Amino acid sequence: MENLLSFSQVNYFYQTKKDEIFALNNINFDIEEESFSSIVGPSGCGKTTILSLTAGLLKPSSGKIVLDGEEQIDSKKIGYMFQRDHLFNWRSVWKNITLGIEIQKPQNKEEKLAFAEELLKKYDLIGFKNKKPTALSGGMRQRVALIRTLAMEPKLLLLDEPFSALDYQTRLSVCDDVYDIIKTEKKTAMLVTHDISEALSMSDKIVVLSSRPATVKDTLKLSLQGETPLKKREDPEFSSLFDYLWRQLSNEEKGKET
Amino acid sequence: MKKKEKKPNFSKSHKLYVRRLRRDKFIVIFFRIFVLVAFLGLWELLTYYKVLDPFFVSSPSRIIKQIGTMASNGTLFSHSWITLYETLIGFGIATALGYLIAVLLWWNEKVRKIFEPYIVVLNSLPKIALGPVIILWVGAGTNAIVLMCVLICIVITTMSMLSAFLSVEEGKILLLKSMNANKFQILFKLVLPSTMPEFISVLKINVGMSWVGSIMGEYLTSKAGLGYLIVYGGQIFKIDLVMAATVILCILAFAMYYFVSLLEKHYGTSRGKG
Numbered sequence: 057m058e059n060l061l062s063f064s065q066v067n068y069f070y071q072t073k074k075d076e077i078f079a080l081n082n083i084n085f086d087i088e089e090e091s092f093s094s095i096v097g098p099s100g101c102g103k104t105t106i107l108s109l110t111a112g113l114l115k116p117s118s119g120k121i122v123l124d125g126e127e128q129i130d131s132k133k134i135g136y137m138f139q140r141d142h143l144f145n146w147r148s149v150w151k152n153i154t155l156g157i158e159i160q161k162p163q164n165k166e167e168k169l170a171f172a173e174e175l176l177k178k179y180d181l182i183g184f185k186n187k188k189p190t191a192l193s194g195g196m197r198q199r200v201a202l203i204r205t206l207a208m209e210p211k212l213l214l215l216d217e218p219f220s221a222l223d224y225q226t227r228l229s230v231c232d233d234v235y236d237i238i239k240t241e242k243k244t245a246m247l248v249t250h251d252i253s254e255a256l257s258m259s260d261k262i263v264v265l266s267s268r269p270a271t272v273k274d275t276l277k278l279s280l281q282g283e284t285p286l287k288k289r290e291d292p293e294f295s296s297l298f299d300y301l302w303r304q305l306s307n308e309e310k311g312k313e314t
Numbered sequence: 315m316k317k318k319e320k321k322p323n324f325s326k327s328h329k330l331y332v333r334r335l336r337r338d339k340f341i342v343i344f345f346r347i348f349v350l351v352a353f354l355g356l357w358e359l360l361t362y363y364k365v366l367d368p369f370f371v372s373s374p375s376r377i378i379k380q381i382g383t384m385a386s387n388g389t390l391f392s393h394s395w396i397t398l399y400e401t402l403i404g405f406g407i408a409t410a411l412g413y414l415i416a417v418l419l420w421w422n423e424k425v426r427k428i429f430e431p432y433i434v435v436l437n438s439l440p441k442i443a444l445g446p447v448i449i450l451w452v453g454a455g456t457n458a459i460v461l462m463c464v465l466i467c468i469v470i471t472t473m474s475m476l477s478a479f480l481s482v483e484e485g486k487i488l489l490l491k492s493m494n495a496n497k498f499q500i501l502f503k504l505v506l507p508s509t510m511p512e513f514i515s516v517l518k519i520n521v522g523m524s525w526v527g528s529i530m531g532e533y534l535t536s537k538a539g540l541g542y543l544i545v546y547g548g549q550i551f552k553i554d555l556v557m558a559a560t561v562i563l564c565i566l567a568f569a570m571y572y573f574v575s576l577l578e579k580h581y582g583t584s585r586g587k588g
């Protein structure tokens with residue numbers, strides 16, 4: 057498969073009044089089309105920074121980011137889903153989902169609206185179309201946020217700890233839902249997470265980062281068996297991989313303290 | 315409002331709950347009216363039996379009589395209208411202009427930084443001190459009164475709205491930016507709609523402030539209006555006139571507040587930041 061995204065020798069510094077924060081140190085990785093990749097790393101290491109760079113919200117201090125064969129990032133190709141759902145409570149569910157379409161005013165607007173409507177139907181939210189987001193549960197809100205992201209038909213989905221606000225049970229089922237939606241819609245996704253088992257159960261590839269300034273410590277290719285993330289957790293290899301990743305990350309956390 | 319949607323087949327405990335709510339509401343309303351009636355009754359009695367001198371404190375019956383005479387010779391309406399007119403114009407200009415300035419200051423950070431200290435100073439300045447200057451600039455009369463009213467409301471409008479605009483969640487702005495939204499879209503799709511609750515509370519504050527402004531303006535310079543009646547009544551020791559004008563003022567101010575709170579109910583459902 058082709059690479060949809062590649063980072064080569066990317067450095068990033070945050071500028072503040074007092075000093076310069078070295079966030080990313082020579083980051084290299086590739087994301088293949090229709091793959092699901094996860095980025096794990098200690099907190100504050102620069103995971104969100106990588107997503108912001110990919111979305112074009114930040115420009116690399118040096119190095120090259122190529123998205124879909126272009127160095128100039130076209131934000132229409134990116135769908136960014138944040139940790140918080142950021143639904144607008146004064147808009148109905150439908151108006152929230154079509155926010156991106158409203159902003160980008162694409163030529164094939166009618167098609168996109170029809171597609172959004174279809175997504176709502178497919179993922180059991182059509183009954184809430186005209187309700188305000190306040191009427192939804194946390195898991196439903198997260199699904200609405202995902203549909204809002206998908207409605208613009210991005211090539212690459214960026215997910216920044218999208219499940220961390222949910223309780224454990226909901227988290228597992230929303231994880232399955234989201235995974236299913238992303239696979240059905242044949243999207244490429246890049247997930248940032250703190251949760252090792254979440255990363256293992258969802259991804260084809262895991263990029264492990266060191267503590268700040270982040271470098272790529274390891275890139276794991278996975279082939280766990282199972283239809284859904286929940287099933288993948290039952291793969292015999294799962295626990296040894298979990299141990300391996302856990303040790304790598306806890307080394308990093310320890311390294312950070314000293 | 316929401317109760318009407320649901321079918322009324324609730325459990326017994328719910329019925330009890332609703333009944334208790336109703337009873338509590340009844341008690342509140344009853345005592346509210348009781349306080350008013352008791353106050354007016356006591357006032358009337360004390361002045362009737364000359365415990366208090368009605369020449370100094372007036373009395374409910376004398377106020378009603380005064381309002382009656384003013385209503386029959388038409389002065390009630392003309393004076394009220396003048397003050398109401400000044401207040402509404404001042405309120406409208408101050409709110410619109412103050413809001414617009416807040417938007418401009420939100421838009422441009424440099425401009426905001428430049429003007430910040432001036433706004434703080436203007437806010438703490440007692441506007442009445444500008445009275446003589448205002449009269450020199452725009453002349454005595456309606457213009458001066460409206461200007462006084464505008465000055466009193468505008469700074470607080472700008473300050474409140476600006477701080478509301480600036481406290482819009484950064485993550486939501488980032489979301490729109492990731493959708494490639496421009497600054498106009500961020501303003502109209504996010505910043506303005508999400509600060510609607512703050513806008514309504516500014517409106518409520520301005521209702522009160524604009525009456526302060528117009529009455530203060532009329533104290534300063536006027537030939538008619540409720541503020542004028544109050545000053546005039548005070549000078550010729552007609553306390554009935556002062557009280558009557560004050561009562562009318564209360565009623566008008568309350569009516570205006572009521573309209574704003576209707577607006578609040580209308581937008582109430584879309585309130586809240588998620």
Ligand SMILES: Nc1ncnc2c1ncn2[C@@H]1O[C@H](COP(=O)(O)OP(=O)(O)OP(=O)(O)O)[C@@H](O)[C@H]1O
Nearest residue numbers: 070072077079098099100101102103104105106268
């Ligand atoms: N706007 C900013 N200005 C200055 N420093 C920043 C800024 N944003 C992030 N940083 C710093 O850069 C580093 C990386 O931040 P980033 O948000 O990418 O980390 P993260 O891995 O996403 O962390 P978390 O796991 O807590 O979400 C952090 O140490 C942070 O303090």
Ligand SMILES: [Mg+2]
Nearest residue numbers: 103104105216
């Ligand atoms: Mg982060």
